[in-house]
Amino acid sequence: MSKVTELGYVGVEASDLDAWEHFSAELLGLQVADRTDDTLALRMDHKAHRWILVRGEADDLAFTGFECATDADLDALVANLRAAGSEVTEGGPGLAAARRVRRVVVTTDPAGNRVELFVGLADAETPFSSGVLRSSFVTAEGGAGHQFLMERADRQVILDWYGILGFSITDYLTEEVAPGVFADAVFTHCNGRHHSVAWAAMPFPKRMHHFMIEVADINDVGLAYDRCMDAKQTFSMTLGMHPNDQMFSFYVRTPSGFDIEYGWGGLIIDDDTWEVQRGHQLSTWGHRSPQVVAELLQP
Numbered sequence: 001m002s003k004v005t006e007l008g009y010v011g012v013e014a015s016d017l018d019a020w021e022h023f024s025a026e027l028l029g030l031q032v033a034d035r036t037d038d039t040l041a042l043r044m045d046h047k048a049h050r051w052i053l054v055r056g057e058a059d060d061l062a063f064t065g066f067e068c069a070t071d072a073d074l075d076a077l078v079a080n081l082r083a084a085g086s087e088v089t090e091g092g093p094g095l096a097a098a099r100r101v102r103r104v105v106v107t108t109d110p111a112g113n114r115v116e117l118f119v120g121l122a123d124a125e126t127p128f129s130s131g132v133l134r135s136s137f138v139t140a141e142g143g144a145g146h147q148f149l150m151e152r153a154d155r156q157v158i159l160d161w162y163g164i165l166g167f168s169i170t171d172y173l174t175e176e177v178a179p180g181v182f183a184d185a186v187f188t189h190c191n192g193r194h195h196s197v198a199w200a201a202m203p204f205p206k207r208m209h210h211f212m213i214e215v216a217d218i219n220d221v222g223l224a225y226d227r228c229m230d231a232k233q234t235f236s237m238t239l240g241m242h243p244n245d246q247m248f249s250f251y252v253r254t255p256s257g258f259d260i261e262y263g264w265g266g267l268i269i270d271d272d273t274w275e276v277q278r279g280h281q282l283s284t285w286g287h288r289s290p291q292v293v294a295e296l297l298q299p
Helices: 017-028 071-083 092-099 155-165 218-230 290-296
Strands: 004-014 031-035 039-043 051-055 060-068 103-108 114-119 146-150 168-178 181-189 197-201 208-215 235-241 248-253 259-264 277-279
Touching: 004 017, 004 114, 004 146, 017 031, 017 039, 017 051, 017 218, 060 071, 060 146, 071 103, 071 114, 071 155, 092 103, 092 114, 155 181, 155 197, 208 218, 218 235, 218 248, 218 259, 235 290
Parallel strands: 004 051, 060 114, 146 197, 168 277, 208 259
Antiparallel strands: 004 060, 031 039, 039 051, 103 114, 146 208, 168 181, 181 197, 235 248, 248 259
């Protein structure tokens, strides 16, 4: 069965590209690949880019690119999506050049998010170089990271649509995060990374709650945590660990108002033996609100 192989790149419509450049390169350790007045492309590895920011007022997810291994796989997915009633259009050479891919098609998922399916994301001409990272970002077979999206449509319809792309359910988590307020999430994967796309029914104003980027050395999590703290960035959650993907991480607010989860040690699963899990705890420990921590530290 034809399927996507990874979450290859993410696009954000951002109102303050200068703030994003400082945040992503100097605090998180990404590398600026290209910068114009209206665009900012960022690298995480040997690929030409993994993040594409375009100037705009939405300050939210603009598009997600999922890679296909071959043109035949892409053609099969296009046919299957159209058979299921989705509109799919060829991106054309202009969009392919802008995304640095050989070929790209464009569609929309049931939640209204723009999805780009592509083949052949180009390698960069130079090795990846971070000004602050000690190790490297974990991409390889897992792709750029994972995104945690708001459902904004019937869950089963969303899961069925992403099932056409080859996504499978990894697990479910439901927790009462405040009196009468529940985070109800489902996590899906398309490769060994525990999840590449997660969906949640919870109050949040953006399409994307967070995007996770993973580093290869636990020390890089602590160093990034300190850099963000010293720069007086807004934290959503302090250091902690999730029970399902076993990610050690913190959450920091981006200049666009959604979060980056900055993590290490994410679980790699074997699809042949994995059994869907159901949990009721979002974090094993930590991941507390900074306000709560500040109150607890008061003498």
